[in-house]
Amino acid sequence: MHVENPLRKLPQVQRLLELPGAEQQCGQFGRAAVTGALREVLQGLRDRIANKGLAEVPDGDAILELCEKRLVEQSRPGLRRTINATGVVLHTNLGRAPLAAEALAAMAQVAAGYCNLEFDLASGARGSRTASLEPLLREVTGAEAALAVNNGAAAILLALSALAQGGEVIVSRGELVEIGGGFRIPDVIRQGGARLVEVGSTNKTRLADYRAAIGPDTRVLLKVHQSNFRTIGFTAETGIDELAALAREHGLLVVADLGSGLLRRTPGSLEPTLGEALAAGADLVTCSGDKLLGGPQAGLILGRKEAVDSLRGHPLLRAVRLDKLSLAALEATMMLHRDRPERVPVNRMLAQGEAGLQARAERLKALLGSGEIIATEAFAGGGSLPEERIASRALALDPAMGVEAAAKILRQATPAVVGRIAGDRLLFDMLTVAEEELVDLADALRKILP
Numbered sequence: 001m002h003v004e005n006p007l008r009k010l011p012q013v014q015r016l017l018e019l020p021g022a023e024q025q026c027g028q029f030g031r032a033a034v035t036g037a038l039r040e041v042l043q044g045l046r047d048r049i050a051n052k053g054l055a056e057v058p059d060g061d062a063i064l065e066l067c068e069k070r071l072v073e074q075s076r077p078g079l080r081r082t083i084n085a086t087g088v089v090l091h092t093n094l095g096r097a098p099l100a101a102e103a104l105a106a107m108a109q110v111a112a113g114y115c116n117l118e119f120d121l122a123s124g125a126r127g128s129r130t131a132s133l134e135p136l137l138r139e140v141t142g143a144e145a146a147l148a149v150n151n152g153a154a155a156i157l158l159a160l161s162a163l164a165q166g167g168e169v170i171v172s173r174g175e176l177v178e179i180g181g182g183f184r185i186p187d188v189i190r191q192g193g194a195r196l197v198e199v200g201s202t203n204k205t206r207l208a209d210y211r212a213a214i215g216p217d218t219r220v221l222l223k224v225h226q227s228n229f230r231t232i233g234f235t236a237e238t239g240i241d242e243l244a245a246l247a248r249e250h251g252l253l254v255v256a257d258l259g260s261g262l263l264r265r266t267p268g269s270l271e272p273t274l275g276e277a278l279a280a281g282a283d284l285v286t287c288s289g290d291k292l293l294g295g296p297q298a299g300l301i302l303g304r305k306e307a308v309d310s311l312r313g314h315p316l317l318r319a320v321r322l323d324k325l326s327l328a329a330l331e332a333t334m335m336l337h338r339d340r341p342e343r344v345p346v347n348r349m350l351a352q353g354e355a356g357l358q359a360r361a362e363r364l365k366a367l368l369g370s371g372e373i374i375a376t377e378a379f380a381g382g383g384s385l386p387e388e389r390i391a392s393r394a395l396a397l398d399p400a401m402g403v404e405a406a407a408k409i410l411r412q413a414t415p416a417v418v419g420r421i422a423g424d425r426l427l428f429d430m431l432t433v434a435e436e437e438l439v440d441l442a443d444a445l446r447k448i449l450p
């Protein structure tokens with residue numbers, strides 16, 4: 001009996017490319033990509049035939065369908081839109097602050113063509129890239145001088161490199177923090193070419209501890225906001241105002257790394273604002289642009305003119321400069337802080353009342369026809385306001401497949417969805433979900449329902 005080799009039934013790449021479906025794919029993805037994908041699909045089929053894992057050899061159209069799936073998968077960007085249902089507003093892993101519409105428009109304007117990035121339109125001479133941003137930063141924060149760089153870590157590194165290189169930086173043992181991703185204050189001081197002098201203990205550092213540590217090489221008294229943790233109980237901390245008075249006596253500088261960049265104090269908040277840190281006498285204050293400031297990734301350096309100006313000529317400034325897109329977004333965000341702060345998404349999210357969050361949870365539940373609405377405690381995140389809980393609402397689901405399997409399916413969805421696991425339930429917190437995201441969120445959640 002003659003048995004035909006099933007491999008012979010597989011069409012050749014060239015034949016497949018002549019099919020009308022392939023022509024359409026070539027138009028969309030490019031001929032080279034289609035050819036490559038077809039080769040890979042055919043190889044996969046050959047392997048399965050050889051392993052007897054394939055009962056029937058697919059025809060040309062079926063092969064093109066497999067090819068299309070592969071092409072779509074390959075053209076999905078690695079960086080994808082994600083619905084943040086964690087309830088953590090400034091989630092560093094999920095990109096921190098979403099930008100205001102005004103900031104997006106400013107970025108698009110600048111990105112699509114040329115702009116006067118380092119060109120002074122009034123004089124026609126070369127200009128500084130942060131020249132137009134600086135007056136705005138001064139106006140909104142009350143600082144005498146301002147500078148912006150690539151991120152908060154760069155801001156503190158630049159400040160210490162310029163002000164303390166070859167000298168000593170005094171820091172409280174309670175503030176030698178790791179911010180995340182291995183970014184530790186002792187390493188930054190070392191990288192800035194300065195020596196770290198630790199004073200006090202983990203829970204208590206008094207003014208006298210700083211005073212006793214001052215020597216001929218001391219340059220900076222550094223104050224670091226604890227950000228992602230709190231020491232509570234038997235504690236003592238020295239305020240910026242006391243440090244500033246001590247620094248003045250000895251001709252030193254006070255640098256305060258505030259981290260999150262709070263502009264207005266929220267009721268009951270323990271976090272100092274940028275303005276308060278400056279008013280307390282810090283020579284320089286640094287913070288991130290994409291935490292409570294609600295802007296793009298950036299680092300702000302604010303403070304006394306002489307101190308800020310001493311950073312301007314430093315070679316590191318060029319290495320950590322802000323790119324034009326972030327600059328456009330930061331300028332637009334600062335204008336909103338000046339004129340319409342309620343339009344900054346982070347401000348809006350943090351100010352949502354429980355009634356609005358409850359209503360949104362009910363809309364999601366209605367779309368889905370499933371789930372239980374529960375009260376939650378959400379957080380600002382990003383090391384901001386760590387001790388402040390925000391009353392919120394979540395939709396809770398008990399996926400029959402188990403929470404880990406369900407979470408994995410949601411991560412693969414388009415857009416991806418990230419919620420919070422609580423025991424054997426998945427929570428989808430409304431604090432960080434926008435009204436416009438509800439339909440997409442419900443579509444994704446249907447994949448984990450029976």
Ligand SMILES: *Cc1c(COP(=O)(O)O)cnc(C)c1O
Nearest residue numbers: 151152153179227258259288383
């Ligand atoms: C977040 C943070 C930083 C780092 O800022 P990035 O913008 O993430 O580089 C530095 N210091 C403190 C206290 C922070 O909270």
